[in-house]
Amino acid sequence: MVYITRKEHFNSAHRLFRPEYSDEENLRVFGKCSNPLWHGHNYVLMVTVKGEPDPETGFVMDLKVLSRLIDDNVLQKLDHKNINLEVDFMMGKLASTENLAIGIWDALEPKVKLQGSCLHSIRLEETENNIVEYFGNK
Amino acid sequence: MVYITRKEHFNSAHRLFRPEYSDEENLRVFGKCSNPLWHGHNYVLMVTVKGEPDPETGFVMDLKVLSRLIDDNVLQKLDHKNINLEVDFMMGKLASTENLAIGIWDALEPKVKLQGSCLHSIRLEETENNIVEYFGNK
Amino acid sequence: MVYITRKEHFNSAHRLFRPEYSDEENLRVFGKCSNPLWHGHNYVLMVTVKGEPDPETGFVMDLKVLSRLIDDNVLQKLDHKNINLEVDFMMGKLASTENLAIGIWDALEPKVKLQGSCLHSIRLEETENNIVEYFGNK
Amino acid sequence: MVYITRKEHFNSAHRLFRPEYSDEENLRVFGKCSNPLWHGHNYVLMVTVKGEPDPETGFVMDLKVLSRLIDDNVLQKLDHKNINLEVDFMMGKLASTENLAIGIWDALEPKVKLQGSCLHSIRLEETENNIVEYFGNK
Amino acid sequence: MVYITRKEHFNSAHRLFRPEYSDEENLRVFGKCSNPLWHGHNYVLMVTVKGEPDPETGFVMDLKVLSRLIDDNVLQKLDHKNINLEVDFMMGKLASTENLAIGIWDALEPKVKLQGSCLHSIRLEETENNIVEYFGNK
Amino acid sequence: MVYITRKEHFNSAHRLFRPEYSDEENLRVFGKCSNPLWHGHNYVLMVTVKGEPDPETGFVMDLKVLSRLIDDNVLQKLDHKNINLEVDFMMGKLASTENLAIGIWDALEPKVKLQGSCLHSIRLEETENNIVEYFGNK
Numbered sequence: 001m002v003y004i005t006r007k008e009h010f011n012s013a014h015r016l017f018r019p020e021y022s023d024e025e026n027l028r029v030f031g032k033c034s035n036p037l038w039h040g041h042n043y044v045l046m047v048t049v050k051g052e053p054d055p056e057t058g059f060v061m062d063l064k065v066l067s068r069l070i071d072d073n074v075l076q077k078l079d080h081k082n083i084n085l086e087v088d089f090m091m092g093k094l095a096s097t098e099n100l101a102i103g104i105w106d107a108l109e110p111k112v113k114l115q116g117s118c119l120h121s122i123r124l125e126e127t128e129n130n131i132v133e134y135f136g137n138k
Numbered sequence: 139m140v141y142i143t144r145k146e147h148f149n150s151a152h153r154l155f156r157p158e159y160s161d162e163e164n165l166r167v168f169g170k171c172s173n174p175l176w177h178g179h180n181y182v183l184m185v186t187v188k189g190e191p192d193p194e195t196g197f198v199m200d201l202k203v204l205s206r207l208i209d210d211n212v213l214q215k216l217d218h219k220n221i222n223l224e225v226d227f228m229m230g231k232l233a234s235t236e237n238l239a240i241g242i243w244d245a246l247e248p249k250v251k252l253q254g255s256c257l258h259s260i261r262l263e264e265t266e267n268n269i270v271e272y273f274g275n276k
Numbered sequence: 277m278v279y280i281t282r283k284e285h286f287n288s289a290h291r292l293f294r295p296e297y298s299d300e301e302n303l304r305v306f307g308k309c310s311n312p313l314w315h316g317h318n319y320v321l322m323v324t325v326k327g328e329p330d331p332e333t334g335f336v337m338d339l340k341v342l343s344r345l346i347d348d349n350v351l352q353k354l355d356h357k358n359i360n361l362e363v364d365f366m367m368g369k370l371a372s373t374e375n376l377a378i379g380i381w382d383a384l385e386p387k388v389k390l391q392g393s394c395l396h397s398i399r400l401e402e403t404e405n406n407i408v409e410y411f412g413n414k
Numbered sequence: 415m416v417y418i419t420r421k422e423h424f425n426s427a428h429r430l431f432r433p434e435y436s437d438e439e440n441l442r443v444f445g446k447c448s449n450p451l452w453h454g455h456n457y458v459l460m461v462t463v464k465g466e467p468d469p470e471t472g473f474v475m476d477l478k479v480l481s482r483l484i485d486d487n488v489l490q491k492l493d494h495k496n497i498n499l500e501v502d503f504m505m506g507k508l509a510s511t512e513n514l515a516i517g518i519w520d521a522l523e524p525k526v527k528l529q530g531s532c533l534h535s536i537r538l539e540e541t542e543n544n545i546v547e548y549f550g551n552k
Numbered sequence: 553m554v555y556i557t558r559k560e561h562f563n564s565a566h567r568l569f570r571p572e573y574s575d576e577e578n579l580r581v582f583g584k585c586s587n588p589l590w591h592g593h594n595y596v597l598m599v600t601v602k603g604e605p606d607p608e609t610g611f612v613m614d615l616k617v618l619s620r621l622i623d624d625n626v627l628q629k630l631d632h633k634n635i636n637l638e639v640d641f642m643m644g645k646l647a648s649t650e651n652l653a654i655g656i657w658d659a660l661e662p663k664v665k666l667q668g669s670c671l672h673s674i675r676l677e678e679t680e681n682n683i684v685e686y687f688g689n690k
Numbered sequence: 691m692v693y694i695t696r697k698e699h700f701n702s703a704h705r706l707f708r709p710e711y712s713d714e715e716n717l718r719v720f721g722k723c724s725n726p727l728w729h730g731h732n733y734v735l736m737v738t739v740k741g742e743p744d745p746e747t748g749f750v751m752d753l754k755v756l757s758r759l760i761d762d763n764v765l766q767k768l769d770h771k772n773i774n775l776e777v778d779f780m781m782g783k784l785a786s787t788e789n790l791a792i793g794i795w796d797a798l799e800p801k802v803k804l805q806g807s808c809l810h811s812i813r814l815e816e817t818e819n820n821i822v823e824y825f826g827n828k
Contacts, residue, residue, distance in 0.1 A: 001552070002512045005545040011265065013176035016334070029158040029333060031340060032218035038151035039218040040178005042265055046545075056509030058430070064545055066444060082175035096445060097336030100279045127149065128182055130339055131281040131322075138277070139828070140788045143821040150710070151640030154610070167609060169616060184821075195719060198784030200720060203821055223570055236554045269557040269598075276553070287817065289703040289728040293471070297807065303780055305471060308477060308770035314703040316730010356722035356729040356805040372472030374416045403732055406477055407419040407460075414415070416597035425589035425679065427565040445589065446632035452565035453590005453632040456679055494591040543593055568748070581747060583754060648748030650692045682753055683695040683736075690691070 003120055004060045005048045008070050010079035014095040028122060038082065040108050041088040045104065046072065046123040061117045067109050097126045101134040109136065141258055142198045143186045146208050151178040152233040176220065183242065184261040185214070187250060198257045200205035207249050211241050235264045239272040247274065278394055280336045281324045284346050286355035290371040314358065321350065321380065322399040325388060337393045345387050350380050373402045377410040382413040383414065417534055418474045418511075419462045424486050424493035427454040428509040452496065457489065458539035462520065463531050475531045483525050487517050511540045515548040523550065555672055556612045557600045560622050560629035565592040566647040590634065597626070597656065598675035601664060613669040621663050624657050649678045653686040661688065693810055695738045698760050700769035703730040704785040726770065735764065735794065736813040739802060748785045751807045759801050764794050787816045791824040799826065 015038050026034035034037070046069055049062040074106035077087050083095045089103040101124040112119040123133045142174040153176050154168035164172035167213040171177070185208055215225050221233045227241040239262040261271045285373040289411070291314050294344040303312035314372055353363050359371045365379040377400040388395040399409045429452050430444035440448035447453070461484055465474040491501050497509045503517040514539040526533040537547045566660040568582040578586035585591070599622055603612045611614040623650050629639050635647045664671040675685045705728050706720035716724035723729070741750045746773040759779055767777050773785045791814040802809040813823045 001549070002515065003549075004512065005547070007545070008544040009265070011177050011179055013178040018332070018339075035220070035222035037216050037223050038176050038178065039149050040151040040176065041149055042180040048547075049549030053510065053512040053516075054280070056432070058506040058513045060512055060546075080170035080177040082172050082173070083178070085175050092333030096329065098280065098329040098336055099334045101278065102349070122273070127147070129283040132336075133279040133281070133324075139825070140791065141823040141825075142788065143823070145819040145821070155640040156608070157564065188822075189787065191788040191792075194708075196789045198788055198822075217763030232606065236556065236612055237610045238604075251608030267559040269559070270612075271555040271557070273553070273555075273598075285731050285817070289730040290790050294470075311772070313729050313772035313775050314730065315701050315772070316703040316728065319700055319731040349524065356725050358725070358727035358729070361727050366424040370472030372467065375472045376694055377416065378467075398513055403699070404420040407421070408474075409417040409419070409462075411417075412415070423679070425591050427592040427594055448635070449632050451634035451637050453563050453589050453634070454565040454590065454593065455563055456594040494587050496587070496589035496591070499589050541561070570746070583730075646748030648743065649695065650743040651751055652746045653692065654743075681697040683693070683697070685693040685738075687691070687693075 008045045013038045037114035044125040048120040052122040097132040101132045146183045151176040152221035182263040186258040188258040236272040239270045283319045289314045290359035320401040324396040326396040366399040384401045422459045427452040428497040460537035462535040464536040511546040515546045560597045565610045566635035596677040604671040611635040649684040653684045693740045698735045703728045705774040734815040738810040740810040787822040789821045
């Protein structure tokens, strides 16, 4: 078993808040991340796929194919977008890094499987200091 | 003459657009950066001050003092804010990295001078790949 | 299960040596790291906590709370300190990166548990090239 | 159990191709990586060893010893070399990052074992964005 | 005057040697960089342009335009290529980082000027530790 | 004129203090950097030399020669040492990053000149966030 990782980037706006809370409650729970006028991040995304290298190509998965899957299913939806307002798989969810990593897994996992490959993990860095990793529902 | 640099970070939302343009014109000129629902960045800010080291302290300027000046006059206004809507020194200006670097210089230069020090440059990284540097009006 | 990581930094002095060895023996076993007049590092610390995201907040653990726990229980004791002489949880131990990572785990794990969360790993980078990871006593 | 990692670098030329393919077929399967006149990379190698810290030294394994093993068995063979033409453990294999990581594991694992230590993983970064990790034949 | 920088990457093979030298002489002068079977690097390229921000766009130069110029005139020629054998502007020159930076300046400067902008510097990192900067023929 | 830079690293202990001050005064002026039991850093050193590339080698200066000069005259004296107690060119000086950069310039400049080359700058990073640059006495 070999693990290959593709690193990508996207830049988005978001806000942490619950609509049923007042602005004061949101500020108390989510701090400055609850700013109603939004803030944003340069997210770093690392997608890891596992498998045996193909004897014909030496590849676990062609990284050009993986990169295109990420672009079509994740980056096109997130890059230069508002995570709360524009991303189909985040509708109605809190836009925390944890939920975003799970959302990216759910958007990408069936597409990777369709290629005959196996998604291992989603690593998402909101800032250099705040990092989330998700290995699927297990 | 010795140059000292303090590196800081802030996370903001912004949008590149001209209010007198239609959405289509803004899209043509500013691309996906014109998204009306905002996007954002982890900005990296490097503030450089120049001078002779003080014989008593060995410092060109106490970096704790410089860091506090940056925090009070720049980070408090920009971090987790919307650059277009909430930052006094960016009101009515295009929120390009160039204009933001100039705005930070103008906000910080008089405060550094009040401390008896000399601001040399503002370096602002919008992403790892897009960087602006400004040395004042000269 | 989702894994969240908070990255922090501290700068300390230390020395690798056994008090019952002569300086020559210490030099033979520990090389230049045994310098009796100390040397130091910018340590990078990555603390990983695991759990289910809270449905109310979207957080596995509030990173502001985790950051405060790390500050109170680890950084206050280590930052700008001498690891051999000043750090309670390193007294009488060799100040290797391995032992320091274990010491940080032992200092932090009960505090994380008190918050209802579960510490997963301590990653400690002494230099860019020398890295230790510890997952607890298992 | 503690995991220690040593990071090293090497710069090599390589080419992805199958000798039985035409240049056109190689281009179709391997893209610009199949250029018959070679290209190259600054590879980043991270070697992780696991074990209990030695009570006498505080070390899982002396990183100077590990670094020397990597230099003798991996870097001397790969650094400033042509991976396809000059590296004994890559002869007759596709020079993919996956196969190179496996080859480095196979070259290093017996040498680490001879020191009484246990190799845990080989992490190989071909570029900042393309990363492979291998944990041995399991 | 504001300075904007675009960072790009390319991966190439090269060799340092003089054709009129024997292999031994080349080895003596250029060390392992003279390997006749090539080696390679992940080059990091930083292109800096200077000027006044356009009052209409806030840009010194549209970084999408600059990025396209770099791609057309530099990356297409260098990426996944052999610098000694395939790059028109390096023919007959020693493939040192210094000469490559000058070659990139000469290839790019007229194209930047045609856009009405002013090239300020080429910064080229062969490795993290070996860096060249060129400001044109002055 | 081309500028070449060599990046090196060293790890040292130091303390900011004036011997004629009390511990309280030192704490007031230098903060936690005045800890009498020392602390330390992973310093990053970037040495820049300028000149015309030699037509025979394509080099402004052979970086292997520059690296050896830095090792002999700077790293041997600073790496794994106490800057206040063991470094000849820092004796009797405040161990600030500013003074250390000047000290490194003074130690290195005559050696670079002896090689027929011209030192341009010393850049010294005490931490990722605190950086000093010195261009000589002008």
